[in-house]
Amino acid sequence: MAGVQVSDVSRIFGAHKALDDVTIDFADGGFYALLGPSGSGKTTLLRQIAGFDFPDSGRISIGGESVERVPVEKRRIGMVFQNYALFPNMSVADNVAFGLSVRGEAKAVIATEVQRALDLVQLAKLGVRRPHQLSGGQRQRVALARAIVTKPRVLLLDEPLGALDKALRVDMQIELKRIQREIGITTIFVTHDQEEALTMSDRIGILRDGRLVQEGPPEEIYDRPKSEFAATFLGDANIFRGDTTGNGIRLPDGTAIAAGAGATLAAGTKASCAVRPERIRIGTDTGAADGDANMLKGQVSKRIFAGNNSTYFVERAGQTLKVIVQNTGADRLAEGQDVVLRWSPESTVLIAAT
Amino acid sequence: MATTRILEALGRLYIGLLLAFLYLPIIIMALMSFNVSPFYQLPFEWTTEWYASLWQNDQLIAATWNSLEIAVITTLTSVVLGSAASLALYRYEFRGKKVLQALLFPPIAIPWLITGTAMLIFFFGVGIGRGLFAILLGHVALALPYVIVVVSARLQTFAPELEEAARSLGANQWQVTVRVTLPWIMPGVIAGGLFAFAVSFDQFVVSYFLSTPGQTTLPVEIYAAIRKGFTPEINAVSTIIIVVSMALMLLTARFFKFGGEK
Numbered sequence: 160m161a162g163v164q165v166s167d168v169s170r171i172f173g174a175h176k177a178l179d180d181v182t183i184d185f186a187d188g189g190f191y192a193l194l195g196p197s198g199s200g201k202t203t204l205l206r207q208i209a210g211f212d213f214p215d216s217g218r219i220s221i222g223g224e225s226v227e228r229v230p231v232e233k234r235r236i237g238m239v240f241q242n243y244a245l246f247p248n249m250s251v252a253d254n255v256a257f258g259l260s261v262r263g264e265a266k267a268v269i270a271t272e273v274q275r276a277l278d279l280v281q282l283a284k285l286g287v288r289r290p291h292q293l294s295g296g297q298r299q300r301v302a303l304a305r306a307i308v309t310k311p312r313v314l315l316l317d318e319p320l321g322a323l324d325k326a327l328r329v330d331m332q333i334e335l336k337r338i339q340r341e342i343g344i345t346t347i348f349v350t351h352d353q354e355e356a357l358t359m360s361d362r363i364g365i366l367r368d369g370r371l372v373q374e375g376p377p378e379e380i381y382d383r384p385k386s387e388f389a390a391t392f393l394g395d396a397n398i399f400r401g402d403t404t405g406n407g408i409r410l411p412d413g414t415a416i417a418a419g420a421g422a423t424l425a426a427g428t429k430a431s432c433a434v435r436p437e438r439i440r441i442g443t444d445t446g447a448a449d450g451d452a453n454m455l456k457g458q459v460s461k462r463i464f465a466g467n468n469s470t471y472f473v474e475r476a477g478q479t480l481k482v483i484v485q486n487t488g489a490d491r492l493a494e495g496q497d498v499v500l501r502w503s504p505e506s507t508v509l510i511a512a513t
Numbered sequence: 514m515a516t517t518r519i520l521e522a523l524g525r526l527y528i529g530l531l532l533a534f535l536y537l538p539i540i541i542m543a544l545m546s547f548n549v550s551p552f553y554q555l556p557f558e559w560t561t562e563w564y565a566s567l568w569q570n571d572q573l574i575a576a577t578w579n580s581l582e583i584a585v586i587t588t589l590t591s592v593v594l595g596s597a598a599s600l601a602l603y604r605y606e607f608r609g610k611k612v613l614q615a616l617l618f619p620p621i622a623i624p625w626l627i628t629g630t631a632m633l634i635f636f637f638g639v640g641i642g643r644g645l646f647a648i649l650l651g652h653v654a655l656a657l658p659y660v661i662v663v664v665s666a667r668l669q670t671f672a673p674e675l676e677e678a679a680r681s682l683g684a685n686q687w688q689v690t691v692r693v694t695l696p697w698i699m700p701g702v703i704a705g706g707l708f709a710f711a712v713s714f715d716q717f718v719v720s721y722f723l724s725t726p727g728q729t730t731l732p733v734e735i736y737a738a739i740r741k742g743f744t745p746e747i748n749a750v751s752t753i754i755i756v757v758s759m760a761l762m763l764l765t766a767r768f769f770k771f772g773g774e775k
Contacts, residue, residue, distance in 0.1 A: 209681060211677060211680075211681075230680075231677070231680045231681050232680045232681070232682075232683050232684060232685055233683075235683070236681060237681070237682075238677075238678065238681040240674045240677070240678060242672070242674060244672065244674035244675050244677065244678035245678075246675060246678070246679070246692075246693055246696075247675075247697070248693075248696035248697065257679065257682050257684070257692070258682035258683055258684075261679075261682065261683050261684040261685075261688045261692070262683055305678075305682065306681075306682075309682060309683065315681075
């Protein structure tokens with residue numbers, strides 16, 4: 160087991176900078192998600208760590224050992240591919256045994272280790288099957304067993320759950336997390352699914368256009384996004400743009416929005432404020448605010464009922480705001496109704512314009 | 514449902530005619546190899562005389578062995594070289610790759626008569642001359658594009674992640690090729706080998722150009738024999754070849770069923 164350090168890594172394909180000076184420290188034993196839209200460079204980064212491709216500049220080390228010029232077969236990593244990449248000409252057991260077998264391990268050792276790995280992914284009885292006789296979820300487990308049976312220093316997962324349907328994906332998320340905890344392996348997980356990144360990982364790195372936009376624990380990125388992109392890519396956010404007033408902004412129509420203590424910006428520059436839809440209270444009472452210093456008036460243009468909650472779309476000064484309200488049994492607001500939105504400065508994140 | 518029945522009957526008739534078209538000449542030839550009359554005269558009278566005299570025809574037997582030998586060596590050589598070439602074309606990017614790939618197809622379309630003439634001139638020019646070795650070289654050159662085309666087509670269905678997965682598990686290039694890539698392309702390799710064998714064993718034109726009186730292949734020898742005067746021994750040797758090659762084809766078909774991916 161080992162941590163992975165990526166320092167100042169750049170990778171250029173022709174005129175396209177796929178990775179632009181990326182530095183991330185993947186802690187030993189951690190579960191790390193690389194999140195970003197397609198073309199953000201997350202898979203390119205994973206391939207540099209795996210050793211399928213070498214960076215043009217920068218350093219990569221696994222367990223303190225410099226590996227940026229070491230080919231994949233010598234890096235002692237385990238990798239799970241998006242389409243599983245199981246060997247179709249081999250049985251499940253032979254697939255899992257492959258890594259040990261090319262290493263020249265003794266037959267008895269291989270048999271024991273393969274059985275242990277199949278037990279771990281709960282496929283003990285399916286060793287004799289062929290990959291095409293398995294369901295998607297089972298193939299996923301075989302791919303995982305094959306990747307970890309060689310006791311790699313780091314486990315790399317390239318959108319491993321992308322091909323599964325929703326219900327199975329949630330099962331596999333729990334399963335993957337359990338197995339990762341059980342063997343305590345450093346895991347780097349590429350995904351474009353923000354929910355998956357939030358629920359599974361200890362830390363998330365958000366990539367955009369080959370750059371690392373923000374990095375940290377899921378709670379921190381969700382609660383304290385440092386850019387509009389991070390705020391809107393990980394979860395939903397209402398974005399207000401205006402001039403900085405120090406610890407808040409003033410909208411073009413003069414309304415002030417106060418942000419929580421902490422980040423302050425020099426007054427007079429452009430900035431934005433981000434507010435999560437579930438942090439906003441919606442009502443019809445225009446009376447004085449009680450602690451929720453931020454208040455805006457608007458009109459409900461649309462309501463989407465989703466059972467446990469409702470999403471209101473509120474029109475206000477040409478902007479559509481999103482508010483999510485838990486279903487507490489309180490009266491629902493009608494479309495077209497005039498409403499008042501309130502939220503606290505603590506729920507507001509001040510973001511410097513980029 | 515009368516129309517369905519009529520259509521069904523027509524379908525059966527069509528299949529029957531098709532099979533008759535394909536196999537009737539062969540069946541007649543096979544029957545005539547057991548007929549007493551050397552001039553295809555009826556009534557049919559059973560004999561194995563022609564097989565006995567074929568056994569005595571050293572020239573025809575020698576040519577048969579030559580053909581088999583050349584076909585087997587051609588198959589093995591072109592399968593090894595062709596598969597390796599296909600893998601290289603699949604895996605690596607290099608200068609002139611597109612040109613090389615484009616140049617692989619025309620030899621299949623160029624008439625063998627022209628290829629044969631060109632080979633004859635070339636082999637004389639470089640001092641190889643005519644004979645069995647020249648024939649072998651010619652056959653390998655003819656068979657190679659077929660193998661490359663068939664194996665490359667199979668490689669197009671290969672998922673490159675499989676090689677990446679094998680490498681990530683610590684396999685070196687050789688282990689990746691032998692344990693992951695080759696098993697996948699094996700049906701293509703076998704099909705390519707069959708093509709190579711057929712191109713060589715059926716080859717008349719190029720062999721005719723490159724053979725010398727003592728060193729010749731079966732098709733050329735048959736042609737020479739027919740020119741001298743037709744003998745039912747030709748029927749006999751053809752029948753043997755048909756039985757053997759059909760058995761080979763059926764075996765291969767069986768192998769494909771068991772060895773295929775599904």
